[in-house]
Amino acid sequence: MPTTLKNEAAIVGIGETEYSKNSGRSELALASEAVAAAIRDAGLSPSDIDGMTTFTMDTSDEIEVARAVGIKDLTFFSRVPHGGGAAIGVMHQAVMAVATGSAKAVVVYRALNGRSGARYSEGVSGGPTTSDLIHWSWYMPSGLMTPASWVAMFTQRYMHLTGCTSADLAEICLAQREHAVKNPRAFFYERPLTFEEHQSARPIVEPLRLYDCCQETDGGAACVVVSPEWAKDLPNKPAVIRAVAQGAAGNQESMTSFYRPEIAEIPSMDIVARQCWEISGLRPDDIDCAVIYDAFSSIVLWQLESFGFCKKGEARDFIQDGALRLGGRLPTNTHGGQLSEAYIHGMNGVNEGVRLIRGTSTSQPEKNEHVVVTAGVGIPTSAMILGQS
Amino acid sequence: MAISGKEREAFEKKLEAYVGLDIGVEDHSRNPINAAMIRQWCEAMGDENPIYLDSEVASGSAHGGIVAPPAMLQAWILGGVAMAAGEDDPADKQRELHRLFDAHGFTGVVATNTEQEYLRYLQPGDTVRARTVIESISEQKATGLGIGYFINTRSVFKDQNDDEVGSLTFRVLKFEGAEVPAEASGDSGEGSPAGPPQRIKPALAHDNAWWWDVIETGELPIQRCAECGVLRHPPRPMCGECQSTDWDFIRSTGEGEVVSFVVIHYPEVPGYTYPLVVAVVELSEGERFVGNVVDVDPGDVSIGMAVQASIELVDDELKLPVFRPVSV
Amino acid sequence: MGETRRFAEVGVGDALPALPIELTTSLIVAGAVASQDYTPVHHDKKAAQAAGMQDVFMNILTTNGLVSRFVTDWAGPDARVTHLSVKLGTPNLPGDTMTLTGSVREKDDAAEAVVVDVTVKNAWGNHVTGSVKVILAAGD
CATH class of the missing domain: 3.10.129.10 (Hotdog Thioesterase)
Known part of the structure; x- marks a missing residue:
């Protein structure tokens, strides 16, 4: 029995649909296509898969996807809550299943009609009285009801304490757009962004402007996780999972943890980062590039601090001089991220992490020994470190 | 689909x-451009521009004489009663x-x-x-x-x-979908329920309804553990310090300080006025409350600003604590 | 109706005086009739309700007429409107108030014209947003 999750599993296949504003088909269709593509990419057949995991927010049941794709008997299935915070939580489930033998090959997926269907930007509102709705009732009557508004509240405080400005946020958006311009999957493929455009864009929820906010996308993404031993026999270069972890710090509310002594930080990701270093035995210096969850530009800064790439409050200095761009200290979100590629709740980021290890990103950094991949923050969250076999 | x-x-x-x-x-104008239709238009619009109606002033203006309101352009060719x-x-x-x-x-x-x-x-x-x-x-x-x-x-x-x-x-x-009349609606996609739009109401259940009942009386309550006296907000059924399920509440003074705030521009939800300021306020009792800061230019709100709560009707039905800056 | 406003005295960012207008059935019907628009939903409450609305609602020509009036009230009798462009939003219904606000977005020196951005709000949100280009009187 393993004592940690280090090197116990590898990602051997990735797949996705096209990313668009109007898929013209059901979320189940998107999930099935992404899953089938990931299995194909892994060099496996659907009947090899015996485990499945996704987000609680996904509308496509594991068993429905399994039937659609032709996956047969399952020995493991599970779901992870809290929206984008689940992005690597699902990987955590897959790795645990493979490491313990609960399943041999787990497919992880997420698919949504995030633009043509239910849009998160429209916010939470009425509906049946669930514990969720009672929670939001502390905020909705005052008009605080969208992810942008919740994240802006933390961002304002962070800017106040660190001196970070909207111009610093622009650097994150510009670096990622530079990557998206080269990525044919990206919504902003061949469409650059200038500093002036970022600064003059309309405010959504101050201090966040339009390009500080991710897109809303229709699409699906999936990957296949197996043991490193099996991975050796498969066609693709495996992305070995060096560490994977979840975290929810004390006094956590889903996205509105306004009641901690200091709200200019994200202690849940601190917990995740600490575990990632402990499990992998690696240090920030060992990481060559990163996929950092970016539903909003500001949340990238906090994660750089959580993982110790810089000190608390100093991320704005770290990202100067192109640290997040190709050739910089930590090329980040080389697919364009959710700001500029697509918003698939972080699953498209997992696939980009795998491409970075394989050396097939459209913005491929030279060094790619280790890659950090993270999930949504402000919520209970998760992250992993990928490495070469 | x-x-x-x-x-x-x-x-x-x-x-x-x-x-x-x-x-x-x-389509063609059934009557030449004429003073009667211009007058009817100007009366409906409350438009008192003399160039449309007063030939003396109009002659002396840049227009050189009576002209028709430009926005009437399409009105000259519309079908009239036959359209009904x-x-x-x-x-x-x-x-x-x-x-x-x-x-x-x-x-x-x-x-x-x-x-x-x-x-x-x-x-x-x-x-x-x-x-x-x-x-x-x-x-x-x-x-x-x-x-x-x-x-x-x-x-x-x-x-x-x-x-x-x-x-x-x-x-x-x-x-695709329901018949919506032309011009009825753009962004919102909603029809028009009866009456003016109201704010989104809180969902009431066992652990929070009492709080809203106290708000109705004009007080801002903070839940207190009846066993160890620790305050907690938002309300929940058990004390995280001593695990007691007995509780009562105190009445807050409503004095507080802005911990952080946002200015919401998008999306505009009916029932709210934008730009809308929402703040996390630390009350003098030490607990935090999230609410609107009102009667202030959004640009003048700042972290650390002293504010005072009062319980007010924010629409036709809902009472809510709102905050105003305290002038010092 | 204000004085004639001269091109030279207007600056980018200048705000126009806000114009609140009470929405009555009379205004909505009078506007529809004055614009020769007899589409039933603008004068017949039953027809409007059959179309899913609670009451008659303002037609586009009336909105355009009021937006144009809002700008020329400010610009004065010598002004000449050359462009009017609006994006339509929430309907104008009786019992509500529409409030027109605007400010000068740009000055076209060659044409001695200004572009005024206009927002018209009602209780449900933006009734329309748009812009009006108007040639102002020359000189100072």
């Missing part, structure tokens, strides 16, 4: 045939195009944009006629109202000398 695959391809092929077509119907019957001219290609959309499930229609250009102001005695061309049909789009297509039409208005006097472009969305 919108049509897809081969069916969509065939449909879009048919649409293409309409792009660039003159709709085949010419709602009958289509069978020769009208625009109507034919709408019927084609209807037949493929895109039964909704909503006007989204209009643009007018006025080359000159019309004068009494002028006549106008307009021809309309279907300028473009968009690719299929996902909109707030559903999947659909935008149709752009452009009408060019000419006078009795065949000189162009202006143009009108009109953009409508034909979308």
Whole structure:
């Protein structure tokens, strides 16, 4: 029995649909296509898969996807809550299943009609009285009801304490757009962004402007996780999972943890980062590039601090001089991220992490020994470190 | 679900045939531009600009005499009472195009944009006629109202000398789903429930309803553990310090300080006024509360600002604590 | 109706005086009739309700007329409107108030014209947003 999750599993296949504003088909269709593509990419057949995991927010049941794709008997299935915070939580489930033998090959997926269907930007509102709705009732009557508004509240405080400005946020958006311009999957493929455009864009929820906010996308993404031993026999270069972890710090509310002594930080990701270093035995210096969850530009800064790439409050200095761009200290979100590629709740980021290890990103950094991949923050969250076999 | 695959391809092929077509119907002014209709328009609009009605002032103005309000351009060619019957001219290609959309499930229609250009102001005695061309049909789009297509039409208005006097472009969305009347709605996609819009109400249940009951009395309550005395907000059934389920509450002074705040611009939800300031406020008792800061320019709100709560009606029905800056 | 406003005295960012207008059935019907628009939903409450609305609602021509008036009230009798462009939003219904606000977005020196951005709000949100280009009187 393993004592940690280090090197116990590898990602051997990735797949996705096209990313668009109007898929013209059901979320189940998107999930099935992404899953089938990931299995194909892994060099496996659907009947090899015996485990499945996704987000609680996904509308496509594991068993429905399994039937659609032709996956047969399952020995493991599970779901992870809290929206984008689940992005690597699902990987955590897959790795645990493979490491313990609960399943041999787990497919992880997420698919949504995030633009043509239910849009998160429209916010939470009425509906049946669930514990969720009672929670939001502390905020909705005052008009605080969208992810942008919740994240802006933390961002304002962070800017106040660190001196970070909207111009610093622009650097994150510009670096990622530079990557998206080269990525044919990206919504902003061949469409650059200038500093002036970022600064003059309309405010959504101050201090966040339009390009500080991710897109809303229709699409699906999936990957296949197996043991490193099996991975050796498969066609693709495996992305070995060096560490994977979840975290929810004390006094956590889903996205509105306004009641901690200091709200200019994200202690849940601190917990995740600490575990990632402990499990992998690696240090920030060992990481060559990163996929950092970016539903909003500001949340990238906090994660750089959580993982110790810089000190608390100093991320704005770290990202100067192109640290997040190709050739910089930590090329980040080389697919364009959710700001500029697509918003698939972080699953498209997992696939980009795998491409970075394989050396097939459209913005491929030279060094790619280790890659950090993270999930949504402000919520209970998760992250992993990928490495070469 | 919108049509897809081969069916969509065939449909879009048919649409293409309409792009660039003159709709085949010419509209013309049934009366020359005249003072009576201008007066009726100005009275309805409350427009007291003398260039439309007062020949003396108009003659002395840059316009050199009485002119018609520019926004009346289309009014000169509309059909009047006959429109109430709602009958289509069978020769009208625009109507034919709408019927084609209807037949493929895109039964909704909503006007989204209009643009007018006025080359000159019309004068009494002028006549106008307009021809309309279907300028473009968009690719299929996902909109707030559903999947659909935008149709752009452009009408060019000419006078009795065949000189162009202006143009009108009109953009409508034909979308899948419920019938929504033209002009009824754009972004919101909602009909219009009775009465003015209200704020979103809190959902009430066992652990929070008491708090809202106290708010109704004009007090701002903070839950307190009856065992160890620790305060907690938002309310929950157990004390995280001593695990006691006994509790009462204290009445907050409402004095506090802004810990952080946001200024919401988008989306605009009916019932709220934008830009909308929402703050996390630390009350003097040490607990935090999230609420609006009112009667202040959003640019003047700052972290650390002293504020005072008061319990007020924020719409016709809901009482809520709101904060105002304390002048020092 | 204000004084004639001269091109030279207007600056980018200048705000126009806000114009609140009470929405009555009379205004909505009078506007529809004055624009020769007899589409039933603009004068017949039953027809409007059959179309899913609670009451008659303002037609686009009336909105355009009021937006144009809002700008020329400010610009004065010598002004000449050349462009009017609006994006349509929430309907104008009786019992509500529409409030027109605007500010000068740009100055076209060659044409001695200004572009005014206009927002018209009602209780449900933006009734329309748009812009009006108007040639102002020359000189100072």
